Amino acid sequence: MSNLSRYYLSYLYNIFLRLTLGTRLDDNLSGLFAVKRERMFELDFNKIFWGYGDYFFRLLLLSQRAGFLHIEVPVFYGNRLGGESKTRFLQIFAKYTREVFYILLLKVLGRW
Secondary structure (H helix, E strand, C coil), rough: CCHHHHHHHHHHHHHHHHHCCCCCCCCCCCCCCCCCCCCCHHCHHHHHHHCCCCCHHHHHHHHCCCCCCCCCCCCCCCCCCCCCCCCCCCHHHHHHHHHHHHHHHHHHHHHC
16 A cells, blocks of 8 residues: 555554454455355355445455465555545444454354
8 A cells, every 4th residue: 555554554453353353364354356156155145245344354254264265466555546435444443343343252152
């Protein structure tokens, strides 16, 4: 990322996700992915696809547990050239963090 504060915040949050959820990926928050259709149907969609963008780390977490191969390709995000982001950082940060702790609670209760 060309914006250093965004880079470091993203880096730190990804460390938090790796430590709390046990993922082995560098970037749990964004990226492109391709999955064979048959493999995708092995996953429990009800545990993944809801919410705003937090579905992405749930998808990565459950696909990792199912033994899917993940290959990361670095992406460079430049500064926005025009307009404003519709994403409100603090709201998304709070929502994602709540979701991480919710997953941890479900894991403790044996429902994840």
